[in-house]
Amino acid sequence: MHPRRPEGFDGLGFRGGREEPGLGHWVSTPPDIPGSRNLHWGEKTPQLVAGTPLGASGLGEDPSGGGPNASTEQLNRFAGFGIGLASLFTENVLAHPCIVLRRQCQVNYHAKNYHLTPFTIINIMYSINKTQGPRALWKGMGSTFIVQGITLGAEGIISEFTPLPRELSYKWSPKQIGEHLVLKGLTYMIAMPFYSASLIETVQSEIIRDNTGILDCLKEGIGRALGFGVPHSKRLLPLLALTFPTVLHGVLHYIISSAVQKLVLFFLKKENSHNLATDNSSSVQSMLDAYFPELIASFAASLCADVILYPLETVLHRLHIQGTRTIIDNTDLGYEVLPINTQYEGMRDCINTIKQEEGVLGFYKGFGAVVVQYTLHVAILQFTKILYSTLLQNVS
Secondary structure (H helix, E strand, O other): OOOOOOOOOOOEEEOOOOOOOOOOOOOOOOOOOOOOOOOOOHHHHHOOOOOOOHHOOOOOOOOOOOOOHHHHHHHHHHHHHHHHHHHHHHHHHHOHHHHHHHHHHHOOOOOOOHHHHHHHHHHHHHHHHHHOHHHOOOOOOOHHHHHHOOOOOHHHHHHHHHOOOOOOOOOOHHHHHHHHHHHHHHHHHHHHHHHHHHHHHOOOOOOOOOOOOOOOOHHHHHHHHHHHOOOOOOOOOOOOHHHHHHHHHHHHHHHHHHHHHHHHHHHHHHHHHHHHHHOOOOOHHHHHHHHHHEEEHHEEEHHHHHOOOOOHHHHHHHHHEEEEEEEEEEEOOOOOOOEEEOOOOHHHHHHHHHHHHOOOHHHHHHHHHHHHHHHHHHHHHHHHHHHHHHHHHHOO
């Protein structure tokens, strides 16, 4: 589902095929869907930092031949693949229970406990797992991947048949940026009904939930777009009313994450180049410097965008879930269920109602799940770094 991108693309900037020490080729994170997590794809895994002993080979020597250098290079490649895979697995699988609880807390206007800290979130996770089983924390995971695939596919198709640029050239102009963001907005509009269906799957209580197929997200998304299928109440907001908040959240998330990613990469590259110039780093450290800046930058970008836009995401989820006859878990107790019976007239009414009835902190219900999610991500990245550093030291 993911089309190929030009080498050297990294968010809102494009290096135009230029080589940069320690980074190699990379692409930006795929377009973000509100509230979902993204897969971070790359065309090529960066291999070695220029000028390091790992890449050195004498004249007439075959780097693919036998010997310690060949085994070290093979381990380096395996390390790069493993590090990236661990990051993807953590972000899209291990963190999914945090996404489920986060969304349930956001749409639960009944809740007295806002779960602003990770301690209460962990406690409610345990209660739900105890009463409903582990499946209740991983519900809707397949639909989130479907939404990501639809988003990437829609972006590729639109960019092929319209003059809207999917990537920005190195010498970009304000017009190119505007057209690029228009493409992102159109992509979010197309994925919007499927995102609504995915949101329902992730917050619907497992107690009253029927066995759903992996393609139900597609069926219900098409039904939502065409106005048939699963019965809804009269409080259901039309997709036209959801377009502005959905596109606003998606575009802002993309802008913030791309800007933060570029900024973090800039400082990490500057620091790594300074270390290489002043200190003869070991081959192990050079390998780690080649892989981890991209992962750290991507992690920081997603974290900043999620934190800054969390209130808007809460409003967006409540508007999407209204009128869908969804039954969620009681996030105060960890058992029992609650219906969603909101009657917001639109985005402005939703913001005013939350502020008046739940206070400013009502926009941050479930924020503890974000803390748990990114703490888990940091722990996995650090563990993976230590593991591969130890392996490479033993080999060398």
